[in-house]
Structures are given as C-alpha cells and as structure tokens.
C-alpha cells in the first residue's frame with residue numbers, strides 16, 4: 001500500500017509588543033521575574049512545515065541573512081522538542097521548515113519565538129497529533145519565555161519568566177506605528193544592562209499593572225497611552241542612545257505615546273486611530289531616525305494554520 005504524504009501546512013504567527021513590562025531583580029537561574037502585558041500585533045511571519053527527504057530550515061524575507069538556518073534556529077529546536085515529546089526521532093524528524101520573515105529580526109518583537117510557536121502548531125497538524133494547546137504551551141515555555149504568548153495571541157498578562165499567561169479582555173483594536181532600527185539588540189545583553197544600571201544607581205521602576213488593565217478594559221487608547229511602561233527601556237536606551245530621538249520623533253509626529261518594544265530596539269507608537277497611524281508613519285519615516293516604519297494593529301490571533309485546503313488539488317487515492 002502506498003503511504004499518502006500529508007500536504008504542507010502553513011501557519012501565520014504574530015509579533016508582540018509589551019504594553020507594560022515590570023522587571024524584577026536577577027534570579028539565581030539567570031532570569032528575571034516579569035509582570036508583563038503582551039499584545040499580539042499584525043506584523044507576522046509565515047512558517048510552512050512539510051514532509052521532506054532533505055530536512056532542515058530555510059529562511060526568506062526581511063532580515064533573513066541574520067537568522068541561522070541550522071540547528072540554532074529556534075524553529076528547528078521546536079521540531080526537535082515536539083518530535084522528542086511524541087516519541088519520534090529528533091535527529092531524523094523528516095520535515096522541512098520554511099520561514100518567511102515579516103517580523104523584524106532581533107527587534108524585541110519575539111520573531112524567533114514566533115517561528116518556534118508556528119512550527120509547533122504546524123507540526124501538530126502535519127503529524128495529525130492529538131495534542132492540546134496547554135500541552136503545546138508547556139513545550140513552548142521550554143523553548144523561550146515569549147513562545148507561549150505568540151502561540152496564544154490576543155492580549156495577555158504574563159508572569160514568571162513571562163511564560164505563565166492569563167488572557168486579558170481588550171475591547172478595542174489599537175493602532176500602532178512600529179519603527180525598526182538599523183541593527184538588532186541582543187535580549188540577554190539588554191537584561192544585563194538593566195542589572196548594571198540597577199547596581200550603579202536606582203533607575204525608576206514602572207508602576208503597578210492594574211491601572212493598565214483598567215485602561216484596556218475601557219478601550220480608550222488615550223488612557224492606555226498614559227500608562228505604557230517598560231523597565232527594559234532605560235537599558236535599551238543606554239545601549240542605543242539614538243532611541244531617545246526616535247521616541248521623541250514619534251510623539252512629535254502625532255502619536256499618543258511611544259515605547260521601546262520588549263528588549264528593543266524597535267519602538268512602538270500608539271496612535272488614536274488607523275488614519276492617525278498612517279499619518280504618523282509617513283512623518284516618522286521622513287524624520288530619518290529609523291531604518292523603516294510599519295503600521296500594525298492589535299490584538300490579533302496567535303499562531304494558526306492558514307493553509308488554504310480548498311485551493312489544493314486532492315492527491316490521487318485520497319477522497320474527501
């Protein structure tokens with residue numbers, strides 16, 4: 001009997017911005033306790049997983065040259081982790097992962113994490129696994145602190161390393177302008193810089209998360225804008241002083257507020273509405289303070305299969 005090769009599966013996965021990121025002190029395991037509010041944004045990667053005789057990862061799109069295409073790719077680590085979890089050989093998983101990057105690389109928007117989350121969802125479909133989202137989320141957390149959130153999407157409160165999530169009701173679509181820097185920043189370096197700043201002095205810490213949750217419940221972007229905060233911003237700005245100018249330029253261009261996204265260097269600007277975001281993006285891109293700008297909305301869904309099965313010819317021997 002001929003084995004039917006399952007068709008490739010494509011998954012779309014969002015970037016994230018942290019609306020609120022309160023960072024605790026360095027823990028003994030090298031991580032920091034976080035209280036963070038994540039929002040998934042409409043900047044996305046597309047990841048296709050396919051059964052292949054020549055396994056591996058290929059990366060296309062913006063910034064692809066900076067992304068490893070070997071075993072260090074977080075998507076490949078996800079292949080190995082899921083294979084091991086379900087009793088397949090992680091050294092011979094027989095799959096190829098094709099990543100199309102739309103999320104800035106090393107931009108503080110969880111680009112690698114997104115590819116890992118998408119790979120988990122794609123393989124679960126390709127291998128027809130009976131595996132729940134909670135089980136996938138546990139594997140995701142082992143791959144990186146941001147992976148469970150981009151798997152889940154929407155808006156969520158993260159604690160622990162950022163991997164313990166509770167969904168949050170956000171009654172509004174928020175409009176963002178995203179300013180991409182010329183070069184990335186390494187996440188561990190930014191956390192280390194915050195530790196250094198804290199050892200030397202006393203950089204201010206952002207306030208409690210509750211008022212931000214209330215602002216989100218109100219759905220008023222003006223209220224939310226007043227409360228955006230990120231403890232890692234001081235560290236990112238210390239390593240990349242030009243970000244101060246970018247943050248100022250976004251507000252001067254008409255944004256309600258600007259913030260460094262996660263560990264940076266990407267800056268995210270909250271705008272009143274979609275029209276305002278387009279105007280802010282146009283003005284900011286002319287200000288010469290960043291490599292390029294994008295417009296995005298949030299919240300959006302987490303990693304989900306987008307393969308259009310209806311457009312795919314039914315292989316011979318398979319009946320719908």
Ligand SMILES: C[C@](O)(CO)[C@H](O)COP(=O)(O)OP(=O)(O)OC[C@H]1O[C@@H](n2ccc(N)nc2=O)[C@H](O)[C@@H]1O
Nearest residue numbers: 030031032034144145146147161162187188191262263
């Ligand atoms: C900055 C954020 O993007 C905010 O959402 C995340 O905290 C980073 O998440 P991530 O890139 O998935 O990070 P991981 O791969 O888990 O960790 C990379 C490194 O970042 C630092 N790290 C990360 C998360 C955390 N809560 N504390 C940390 O100190 C550690 O040095 C760790 O070795």
Ligand SMILES: Nc1ncnc2c1ncn2[C@@H]1O[C@H](COP(=O)(O)OP(=O)(O)OP(=O)(O)O)[C@@H](O)[C@H]1O
Nearest residue numbers: 073074105106107108109110111112113115146187
């Ligand atoms: N699939 C991947 N996509 C992007 N980068 C990857 C991937 N796999 C491994 N990397 C490596 O991870 C580094 C960080 O890239 P990534 O785009 O995930 O950063 P980030 O968005 O700042 O992460 P985070 O916001 O989760 O801290 C890159 O410099 C790259 O070498």
